[in-house]
Amino acid sequence: GAVVSQHPSWVICKSGTSVKIECRSLDFQATTMFWYRQFPKQSLMLMATSNEGSKATYEQGVEKDKFLINHASLTLSTLTVTSAHPEDSSFYICSAYERTGSSPLHFGNGTRLTVT
């Protein structure tokens, strides 16, 4: 089946630094990828839709200057958390469709970010 690879699995960084998370579709091309955030014991909330070769579409309330998304190729999207603060600590998970129609959204294994 379709595989979405996300790296790193976990990261600890100091407040004020930036962190980059990579999301790759390994065996299919993804013109669109979705970035979700999940706080402990809560549901997944869509942060932004990443479109290959164009600007990402951010959900209401998500700071585009803080969460930089780059979808430079059909298999790679990156999320950079800039000037991270402790409140940015969360589980970030990317996803993509292998194909249209009834295809499920395939998820990466997620990145647990801890900002100290």
Add this chain to the structure above:
Amino acid sequence: AQKITQTQPGMFVQEKEAVTLDCTYDTSDQSYGLFWYKQPSSGEMIFLIYQGSYDEQNATEGRYSLNFQKARKSANLVISASQLGDSAMYFCAMREAPNFGNEKLTFGTGTRLTIIP
């Protein structure tokens, strides 16, 4: 208004029993899709089952089946013969207005299922 509602925050079920996880949804679209995902403690999201709004039959995938009642806007997940490995968070999700695979999924708040040996 919530688009996806899961009213059971947690459930405890005896091993080998069947369990039904509730999900209701709200949409004005005629064409939409409903999904169930399992999230173990490790965090990955595992796709379980899909139901399209125009599908006439309830979806089934092994021990998973979806009890789709369109008029009631409900899409309950039924797990038969539960196993210890079924212990996890379960999320119901909806995709509205299909647009060539670019539609986002909206998730419910989830149900934490615990299987008791």
